[in-house]
Amino acid sequence: MKTAVVISTRGFGVFRHDLLMNPDEVRLIGVFTDRDAANLTAGQRTWFEQIHVVPCGLSDPTPMLYSLVDADATREVVAGLLSDAEPTDLTVHCYDEQNMMVAAELRTRFGLKGPGVADILPFRDKCLMKQRLLDAGVRVPxxxxxxxxxxxxxxxxxxxxxxxxxxxxxxxxxxxxxxxxxxxxxxxxxxxxxxxxxxxxxxxxxxFVEGTMYSVNIVSDAGRTVFGGVTEYLVNSLEVPGGKVNADINLIDSDPRVARMVAFADRALDALGRPDGGSHLELFHTPDDELVFLEVGARFKGMAGLAAMQRNYGIAFVNLAFEIESGIKSRPYDGEQIYCFDGVVPKKQGVVKELIDPELESDVEMTWKVEVGEEIESSNSLLANGGTFLVSNKDYEAAYRDFRRLADYRPIRYAEPSRVLGVTPAAPENAYTYFQELRLACETDPYDVHHDLEEGARDVVVLDVRRAAAYACEHVRGAHSLPHEDISAATVKGLDPEPLYVTYGWGPACNGGTRAAAKLSALGFKVKEMIGGFEYWKQGGHPTEQGEP
Structure with missing residues (x-):
């Protein structure tokens, strides 16, 4: 019996165990982190003879690294399996970018079939990757x-x-x-x-390369391409954190871009030393009709993309790669073949107010990862998304029209941020100083002024600082007229320096009271402004009178 060790659920989630021709000839052993193991369905758990939940390889991982297994713990699992299995009968399978080097190290250490560390390194180190391609004459940034x-x-x-x-x-x-x-x-x-x-x-x-992004998805066996397909991206991946949907459609095989881009990918993979199984290469097609390499992974595309590919091409891709890697054969894909592409729901910082399904001609299967009322933190990782969706249609042209429509689709509506909290509130001690020693020390209101006038407070003098004609028409009962534009050292010589002077203008939209208070304080008088002015004095029902100054 053969033993197949599967590291990480990523990619393996679309594996079709029911298509295995002889499932009894292989025992599946799963090695997952605790967060990653939670992705397994009850049905998928029955596929495995053993499931080993190991620590994450990082103490504080980002969402992208939740699935990274601890290398030492995984090595112990494989060493234990080899105590009763020959190395020729044990294979390690991984379709997760983050664990590719862990899987490669296991193959190298234990002499197992498949790509080792030296084979995978050019697919993980982006500088080494581009240098090898540059040396081979492939256009890279x-x-x-x-x-x-x-x-x-x-x-x-x-x-x-x-x-x-x-x-x-x-x-x-x-x-x-x-x-x-x-x-x-x-x-x-x-x-x-x-x-x-x-x-x-x-x-x-x-x-930085301007152009449309594409991915070329290759399956290789013994150094040759047994499948090649191309997807067109709706937007550059860097635009997704800003709120744009990241969708990519599988181009129809007759599209001339497919043959050209598959040939480009073949050349790049040959330069890097292509491994068996799936490869996912991204490139730019520039406005000058140039193809420019971006990066490549020795695994299938991620998230919902692989599920879309399987339905679009009618191929069980993970089963195909698993067969190439282990020799365990599967029956052909038995699902409906239909034009299908996937999309990723972007998310940004904020509180989710509404989740909106797209309005398309095609059938849409939405998988939301967020809910209304949830507070979202910012991230530029495509794995930290708000959900994924699959779009399918028997009519390719209709599917492509829907692909283009998604350029204007905004799946998540966010609650408007608080305007009150847009500026951080002052520390309590600073707020006290401002309100008590500045605001209240310089302002009063109609209610308090009316109280003091009724009580006959001797040390308070109210000044109407509007024009004399306005004062004569109507003013605060007991107020004196002193138009603010007339205030000067000469005009205030007769004012008693002892009382507190309270100034007022027309109302909140008039700054005459403020101007008068500024002039009087500059001349050495104690002064406060009555906020709300004459308008709010009258609204308060306080007494007024008429008469010339």
Missing amino acids: RFGHFDAEQHAAEPSASFKAIIAEVGLPFILKPTDAAASEGVLKITEWDEYAALPTDFGRAYEYEE
Whole structure:
């Protein structure tokens, strides 16, 4: 009996166990992290003779790295299996970018069939990847290793050196990045200056390429292509965190772009030393009709894309790769073959107010990962998405029209952010100083002024600072007229310096009371402004009178 060790549920979720021709000739052993194991359905769990839940390889992983298994714990599992199985009868299968090197290390360490560390490294190290392709004459973006020490010591010099080499804007990305996590587009110096001095991992910089993105999906067996297909991306992956839907449609085989791009991918894979099984290569098609390599993974495309491919082409791709890797044969795909593509629901920081299904000609299967009322944190990882969907139609032209319609689709409506909390409130001690020692020390209101006038407060004098004609028409009972434009050192010589003067103008839209208070305080008088002015005095029902000044 053969033993097949499966690391990570990613990609393996669309495996069709029921298509295995002789399921009894293989025992499946699963190795998953706890968060990743939760993705297994009850039915999928029955496929496995053993399921080993091991720690994550990182203590505080991002969503993209939830599935990364601890290398030592996984090595112990395989070593235990080899105690009663020959290395020739044991294979390791992984369709998850984050665990590709773990799987490769196991094959190298135990002498197992399949790509080892040296085979997978060019598919994980983006600088090594592009250098090999450059040496083979494949067009790649201009690139270089990001010097973190120079950036920390001399950021300006570092910035100038990068743009001299690859231009502006440029891209910064981890050398082992996947799903756009950690990828940054730098358009100006201020963005670069705001970067952390230590990213915590190796980075590279590369030329920003304008163009439409495509992926080429290849299945290889013994160094030759047994399947090649192309998907067109609706948007550049960097646009997804801004709210645009990331959809990619499987192009019909008769489209001339398919043969050209598959040939490009074949050339790149041959230069890298193509491994058996699935490969997923991304490229740009520029406005000048140039094909420019972006990156490649030694695995199938992720998320809902693989499910869409299987339905679109009528091929059980994971079963096909599993057969190539292990020799365990499967029957042909038995589902309906229908034009199908997938999409990823973008999400951004905010509170979800409404989830909106797309209005399309085609059938849509939505899988939401967020719910109304949920507060979402920002992330630029495609794996930290709001959901996925599959679009299917028997009419390719209708499916392609729907693909284009998704450019205007915004799946999540967010609650408007608080305007009150848009500015951080002052610390209580600072607020007290402002309200007590500034606001209340300089302002009063009609209610308090009326109280003091009725009680005959001797040290309070009310000044109507509107024009004399307005005062004569109607004013606060007991107020004196002193138009603010007439206030000067000469006109206030007769004022008693002892009382508190209270000024008022027309109302909230009039700053005459403020102007008068400013002038009087500058001349040495104690003064407060009556907020609301004459308008709110009258609204309060307080007494008025008429008469010349």
